Amino acid sequence: MDIPKTYDPKQAEERHYANWESQGCFAPEINRDPQAPVYSIVIPPPNVTGSLHMGHALQHTLMDVLTRFKRMSGYRTLWVPGEDHAGISTQIVVERELKKEKLTRHDLGREKFLERVWQWRHESGSRIMQQMRREGASVDWSRQRFTMDEGLSRAVREFFVRCYEEGIIYHGEGMINWCPKDQTALSDLEVDKESQAGKLYYLQYPVSGGDGDRRVTVATTRPETMLGDTAVAVNPKDERYQDLVGAALVLPLTGREIPIVADDFVDPEFGTGAVKVTPAHDPNDYALGLRHELPLVKVIDQHARMTADAGSEFEGLDRYEARERVVAKFEELGLLEKVVDYEFSISKCGRCRTVIEPLISLQWFCKQGELARRPLELMRERHEPRFVPENPYEKVYTNWLENLHDWTLSRQLWWGHRIPAWYDKEGNTYVARSIEEARERAGTSELTQDPDVLDTWFSSALWPISTLGWPDETPDLDTFYPTSVLITARDIIFLWVSRMMMTGMKFTGEKAFDDVFITGTIFDKHGQRMSKSKNNGVDPLEIFDKYGVDATRLVLASIETTDTRWNENQVESYRNFANKIWNAARFCLMNSEGAQVGGGFDEDRAKWALHDRWIVSRLNRTARVVGEAIEKYQFHLAVQTLYHFFWDDFCDWYIELSKSEVTAVDASPARDAARSRVLTVLEQALRLLHPFMPFITEELWQMLPGINEQLLHPAYAGAPLTIMLAAYPQGQEALIDEEAEREVQSIIELVSRVRNIRSEMNIKPGEAVPVVVGAADAKLRAVFESGASQIARLVRASSISVSENLDAPRASARAVLAGGAEVAVPLEGLIDFAVERERLRKEQEKLGKEAERLEGQLANENFVARAPAEKVAELRQRLADIGQRTTALRENMEAFAE
């Protein structure tokens, strides 16, 4: 068999995915066990406009590890893929394309424009869906969904109508965030607060009726809004203004009279303690205006330009030009008290970074209180969903649900779910599932539909139920809902996670998912957030190309929930690990004649050799640890455990201990059996690795001799032969052999000490030396005796002699082992007594320090009295062992005395 020395990831990555997909291995239907437990995940749908970034790759890796692990464990497993139509983002992308043709969406008209968007979606969208295949994501493509699909759109309409009928969704005027560039309303969550260095302007308003000398000073960051002021507010307890409450001020530049009102909202400590109130252009002022029944004067329009109501002098000006003009005017009039530098926060459109203009507008809103009730109860009563990590996300989620404002649903866009509301000529509103239904209710066909669309997150909120068929009671909804876990980034807990819980519970009565796993964030190597604008993102596909998908997945899985700086060295190290696996398999395969997977292990375990009992024990222990780690989302622990089992236990020790048998020149039943054992352990190890490293494990598994249907999990009887359907090793308690692990550990120690002597004594690697072992303990002696030839091979010994008492010439390098054993390497003529004495002295010093510490602890009466008895006994045992070693060391040193 000709196998290259270096693993080529690309070659394996190209071949297996298409097979898995075409053979239906990803679909839950592959599981034929009617009693199988169910495991399901819905993907956080990436935007159609998106391209794969590290955050996706991280989430997808974790979802795939869980899905593959559960599938191999016999679960009926479903991972639903799909995409989000991403309202504004997508519309902007297509508008940008049109711009190249010198067109706007208005030139095309709504219908043509939407055709164009769909065309774009089919030609250029869905990049991530292709890239997911590269990642190895075992999603069920037959269930792929898009939020604008007919089925999902129906779910959106159904949900909207039902909420409207219950009064949860309403149409009305309210203060909203308006993006002057995108020309649409936005929800609070689509707006980012940014701190900004600006100015605070102190403006003076004369008191009405006086001679103009008495003035009230207000401080503002937005002087231009003063044109729309309809009051000035002060704190009722503020003595400075008490006599003025109820009086009127003359609003400069307009001549309008406005009242002074008292309101607790005003902080007397801030600024001048008097606040200008612009109900039409500030959320707080709006609320205050409602409390005091103040009139609304709209002075800024949808393009962030001043309206006619701002006065002829300002009409048509941009808000910033108006600001300068207003300030100049105040200065002229001697009403500008001062201007100070001031840092404040400003709201920007999350999409285009334009400064938001708060406006009063007629929109559709969703009351959130009622929807939040059941998720809050569920959290309080049952602690569900379970957040990983629980801290801080459970609290963050709960606080959010407890403090919800109404959600602005409507968007003045074309791409998205059209609001299912129709109006007749009289202005009556008909909210219906279809135009037919609306017509029937209206009794006329002369209806116009609301031109607006819904917030993209409205359909996302329904994702877990809508992808599974809601509002119909489909078998999928029945089987796979609630889903098992949601894996996502922390920035969409409010935008998405909480809303899925709200909508899911509202209409199915059940939570959307059992667990919520919030991944860490990947930063660049300087600790900066990766972003397009900084152009510091690391492209996962480039990393795949350079190091392979499997290696990248190991790095990503290890990130788990902590924020991490991207570190390419780590990928390289796991690339090396993949190569190690490749070469271990290469060795097994080059020596596989006469052998096959599953063979080699005698049914009577008592007949097994020590190293076989040992590796089987290590394998089962590993399986147990890894299985439990994945269940608890401890991916890092799982990866570490697998890495060290494969590299240290299997490669460094088991293969080496088996080598003489496996590579015997002459064929024999014993050689066949040894080869089969190595193959069998390898095959199990590949299964354990498969959820993390799907490609290399499949590639190698397919090469193993003796692969057959028996290896598949019983739930997949008759399915194609693939490792992804093999049973995940369970980690059998009965095969964990503490004694064998201890015994092999003493062999490992012996080998390591002799290697240390060889290295320190500068013995040429090729030179064989005699090794003398002394062990008082008969059992230990037996271990060394029966392992003598293996030990000799590993330390390049010309001979190994084991006896009760160490019987070595004076000119030997020596070491003391655990359990009172000793080892010596006779070095007549090669040894420098002074060097050796120094080496031993250092070791003695180390032991002395430890003994001192232990003695101190044991001399402490409180410790002996209060610590658990077994702990005390353990320390005594350790001290006794050190005593034994120290004695042996002293004797050794005496042997070197001049």
Added chain:
RNA sequence: GCUCGCUUAGCUCAGUUGGUAGAGCGCACGCUUCACACGCGUGAUGUCGCAGGUUCGAGUCCUGCAGCGAGCACCA
């Protein structure tokens, strides 16, 4: 302002109920040892941010402080 997280070897990070500090990379020395130089062997490296406290015993629990970071609220 409120809430929370992080601070462990040169670097990136693990350390699950408190009980002798770990990995990978890097570094030093030696190896073309018949699976692998993307390898093998050996070795060096930490007063676990600072100061207190609880405890027989603290990287691990509590309090305070410092630096870095996150979220929420306010910002007239």
